[in-house]
Amino acid sequence: MTQQPYRTWQLADAVDVPAPDGSTVTPLGALPGVASMARFELAAGAVARAVSHATVQEIWHVVAGSGRLWRRQGDREEVTALLVGITVSIPLGTAFQFRADEGADALVILAATVPSWPGTETEARPEAGPWQAEGHDEDHRRDAQGPGPARPVRP
Numbered sequence: 380m381t382q383q384p385y386r387t388w389q390l391a392d393a394v395d396v397p398a399p400d401g402s403t404v405t406p407l408g409a410l411p412g413v414a415s416m417a418r419f420e421l422a423a424g425a426v427a428r429a430v431s432h433a434t435v436q437e438i439w440h441v442v443a444g445s446g447r448l449w450r451r452q453g454d455r456e457e458v459t460a461l462l463v464g465i466t467v468s469i470p471l472g473t474a475f476q477f478r479a480d481e482g483a484d485a486l487v488i489l490a491a492t493v494p495s496w497p498g499t500e501t502e503a504r505p506e507a508g509p510w511q512a513e514g515h516d517e518d519h520r521r522d523a524q525g526p527g528p529a530r531p532v533r534p
Contacts, residue, residue: 388408390405398419398427398503399503400428400429400476401427402419402427403419403421404420405418405419409495409496412494412495413493413494414492415492416489417496419439419487419490420487421444421485421486423481423482423486424479424482425479426478427512428508429449429475430474430476431472431475431504432471432502433472434471435495436470436471437490437493438466438469439461439469439490440489441486442463442487443463444461444479444485444486445463445479445484445486446460446478446483446486447477448477449475449509450467450473451473451475451506452474461477461486474507475506476510
């Protein structure tokens with residue numbers, strides 16, 4: 380087995396980018412082809428676009444704010460409260476949409492993506508969700524790059 384170099388990332392060096400769903404993503408680090416980690420933020424009262432992922436699945440952990448997450452797999456769908464301390468899964472192919480509660484702090488989520496985010500235009504596929512994503516350009520392809528790796532800290 381080939382040894383991989385140790386990597387260390389610094390949040391202050393990460394660059395915020397628009398996620399395909401319209402939220403703001405801060406890439407935190409990646410093990411290419413294995414997993415990546417990012418911080419997502421959605422302003423109070425904002426609604427992300429509904430999407431599904433073509434090749435990745437995610438685990439989300441809410442660290443600030445509150446909101447709602449809609450998920451659909453086939454004929455099964457549910458809405459889950461997103462509260463600080465809640466962890467949820469987004470299995471491969473699941474249609475999902477999330478929103479931040481009005482009058483609350485921004486909704487902040489730490490997410491692990493497996494395998495790592497591929498950065499392809501076709502990874503986030505538009506879906507029909509339960510809420511109108513206001514204030515977003517409906518052509519999400521310009522945002523489809525998604526989260527790339529944060530810059531590593533060099534010793």
